[in-house]
Amino acid sequence: MRGLAHFSDFGFNRYLLAPKDDPWHRYDWRSPLSADFLGRVSELMAEASKNAVTVAVAISPGLTVEYCDSRDVEAIMVRFRQLHSIGVREFGLFLDDIPARLQSENDVEKFDSIMQAHSYYCNAVWAEVKKLDAANTLAICPMQYHGKATEEYITEFGQALDPALALIWTGREICSEYLDVSDAKVFKANTNHVPLYWDNYPVNDVAMLHELHVGPIEGREKGLENHSLGYFANPMDRFELSLISLSTIGDYLWDTQGYDAQAAWEYSLTLLMENSDDRAAFRNLLRACFESCLRVNPAPDFGAMLEAASFMWKTGKPTQAGKLVADHANQMISDVATIKSATFSKPQWREESLKWLTKYEAVGTAFLEVAQILSSCGVSANSNLKGSAGDLTKISSIRATLNSDPTRIFGNGLDMTLAELADEIRWSLTA
Structure with missing residues (x-):
């Protein structure tokens, strides 16, 4: 009605x-x-x-x-x-x-x-x-x-x-x-x-x-x-x-x-949504949820960040990649805090999006850890990424945790990027 x-x-x-x-x-x-x-x-x-x-x-x-x-x-x-x-x-x-x-x-x-x-x-x-x-x-x-x-x-x-x-x-x-x-x-x-x-x-x-x-x-x-x-x-x-x-x-x-x-x-x-601060935070969440039958870019902002970070670590700049990932992850966590706030102006939107908001927060937290992994990685003489067996274990755990929740957010690029990062570190351990 x-x-x-x-x-x-x-x-x-x-x-x-x-x-x-x-x-x-x-x-x-x-x-x-x-x-x-x-x-x-x-x-x-x-x-x-x-x-x-x-x-x-x-x-x-x-x-x-x-x-x-x-x-x-x-x-x-x-x-x-x-x-x-x-x-x-x-x-x-x-x-x-x-x-x-x-x-x-x-x-x-x-x-x-x-x-x-x-x-x-x-x-x-x-x-x-x-x-x-x-x-x-x-x-x-x-x-x-x-x-x-x-x-x-x-x-x-x-x-x-x-x-x-x-x-x-x-x-x-x-x-x-x-x-x-x-x-x-x-x-x-x-x-x-x-x-x-x-x-x-x-x-x-x-x-x-x-x-x-x-x-x-x-x-x-x-x-x-x-x-x-x-x-x-x-x-x-x-x-x-x-x-x-x-x-x-x-x-x-x-x-x-x-x-x-x-x-x-x-x-x-x-x-x-009239409140501009609330709108900015929720906009970020929504733009991670575009996956549908329309087959558009499922997460344009997050996808662009992943592409830029991947280019950085592949060209011998893992520290810069780590900072970029951390900045994005911190923004996500800030978005969640705004949306969960008692003063958030659209509680109905929060309720209807709760399981996507929950995974959005989980990804933000996980990517702070990914940022730490990247920042701790070294670079080989030919600019390849160098990581540790412990890094591989952490990435594997992050992937398993995120994939255990079937909620679709960020499209396939999220897991594909983590898999690619793990492969590069694994290769560095055998080189």
């Missing part, structure tokens, strides 16, 4: 209610909606209206539906009529993440393919939705919702689907590195629908639970709005931190031609 004002500020005009794990949406779809639920949706719509946001509601019957049974069309329509009675005019019918084969014997007898069954059912529901109100719209999430749009399912399904229906698509992947105009054109040519994009960013569920998606949206082409029906962003369950990326998505959507990812990201921090 409190997100609606932010969404409006970011320029969003739709909120799609489709919580996958809620029983009403996916598992108990044949039952009429309760008066309590309808009351809560009414409250949501009233608040949304104040912020110029339209609420859409989706139902996902695909796990148990019998596509040829008119009673299962009516079961959906019972709910849609209830929702229509409180003012909903935009609906969704979701067939995502379901078995890829027909389950009902009646469906097997009636349909030649699952694509045929799906298009038959969606068109049947749409016929009733139109009868209910000519102003109604219906968006379909297909069983195959990502790919090249040349696959058999999506092409056959899309061609058989009423052209008035919106067809949801996430791009090449479930969480796509990029969305571009050429793929949108292929989708339109093969499905007879322009894509309604469901962008799975900044969401960080399933295999991405150890990532914190707080970077700006990138990899979405200029002019994509001219080849799509619309765009939905899927946030993390960390609501407060999701606002950072969502703000940049709003900037992109309103001006794809002029969008500047880094400028939009910096602006989002200024918009969402």
Whole structure:
């Protein structure tokens, strides 16, 4: 509810209610909606209206539906009529993440393919939705919702689907590195629908639970709005931190031609956190957490420091490398102290980022030890690093400790650099 004002500020005009794990949406779809639920949706719509946001509601019957049974069309329509009675005019019918084969014997007898069954059912529901109100719209999430749009399912399904229906698509992947105009054109040519994009960013569920998606949206082409029906962003369950990326998505959507990812990201921090000292400390943490499906530099500042330190120790300057590492580590520890302070102005951000903050602190402490190792290393006649067996043991222990925590921060460069340092010291002991 409190997100609606932010969404409006970011320029969003739709909120799609489709919580996958809620029983009403996916598992108990044949039952009429309760008066309590309808009351809560009414409250949501009233608040949304104040912020110029339209609420859409989706139902996902695909796990148990019998596509040829008119009673299962009516079961959906019972709910849609209830929702229509409180003012909903935009609906969704979701067939995502379901078995890829027909389950009902009646469906097997009636349909030649699952694509045929799906298009038959969606068109049947749409016929009733139109009868209910000519102003109604219906968006379909297909069983195959990502790919090249040349696959058999999506092409056959899309061609058989009423052209008035919106067809949801996430791009090449479930969480796509990029969305571009050429793929949108292929989708339109093969499905007879322009894509309604469901962008799975900044969401960080399933295999991405150890990532914190707080970077700006990138990899979405200029002019994509001219080849799509619309765009939905899927946030993390960390609501407060999701606002950072969502703000940049709003900037992109309103001006794809002029969008500047880094400028939009910096602006989002200024918009969402007024205290400049707190913002500077948290910014440093966030810039170590850019790893995501977008495949951008996961830790630009830390990575640049590692590259510079590595160059120094490889060119006979381990003491300077140690100082650089120590300075960065001390800054990290200072950042943590600011964020953990009782006066920190964004305690919700601290709570939502706690496990990343914990590892950030662990890396800062560990790199003070790495700085000491570098500062104690000698240099050979040909400028190679010279260390001790004790240094190797310390580095091995640091790597083991940091790698025991699966939280993703700093990308792969952190462990790769430590491994490289260990290899150089090991080589010096055998030279």
